[in-house]
Amino acid sequence: xxxxxxxxxxxxxxxxxxxxxxxxxxxxxxxxxxxxxxxxxxxxxxxxxxxxxxxxxxxxxxxxxxxxxxxxxxxxxxxxxxxxxxxxxxxxxxxxxxxxxxxxxxxxxxxxxxxxxxxxxxxxxxxxxxxxxxxxxxxxxxxxxxxxxxxxxxxxxx
Numbered sequence: 001x002x003x004x005x006x007x008x009x010x011x012x013x014x015x016x017x018x019x020x021x022x023x024x025x026x027x028x029x030x031x032x033x034x035x036x037x038x039x040x041x042x043x044x045x046x047x048x049x050x051x052x053x054x055x056x057x058x059x060x061x062x063x064x065x066x067x068x069x070x071x072x073x074x075x076x077x078x079x080x081x082x083x084x085x086x087x088x089x090x091x092x093x094x095x096x097x098x099x100x101x102x103x104x105x106x107x108x109x110x111x112x113x114x115x116x117x118x119x120x121x122x123x124x125x126x127x128x129x130x131x132x133x134x135x136x137x138x139x140x141x142x143x144x145x146x147x148x149x150x151x152x153x154x155x156x157x158x
Contacts, residue, residue, distance in 0.1 A: 002072055003086055005084050021085075034109070035060075036104065039062075044096060046066075051119065063079065064098050064099045
């Protein structure tokens with residue numbers, strides 16, 4: 001399953017906009033909400049996947065990029081509107097970066113915090129993906145994965 005953008009209706013008038021996240025319209029029932037604040041330009045966050053947890057990632061202020069990796073390869077998402085969220089299902093690697101100076105990310109999570117649910121190693125993540133033909137990423141994408149491994153980094157969303 002791949003990540004995808006979900007849009008939420010916004011009511012606008014002369015004084016601004018109101019966007020409601022009706023829980024019955026979400027792809028899961030959130031059990032936890034957290035904010036990423038004081039985000040440093042040039043830094044990256046994330047660099048992991050989850051076995052079971054799903055997330056909705058929202059740019060409530062500013063903008064940032066999310067790169068996801070799944071069985072179909074790399075995807076790049078720019079979040080810069082509070083009326084849209086990136087739904088990241090289980091078994092999708094994610095890295096956030098490219099933060100503007102005033103970025104705030106709100107994350108709605110499908111489960112309570114569980115450190116055993118995290119996949120923090122790229123090798124473990126790649127091993128967990130479905131069996132497919134050897135060059136399923138293509139040579140350019142494999143080169144990027146190898147860079148992540150070689151540098152021992154979680155990677156960048158740039």
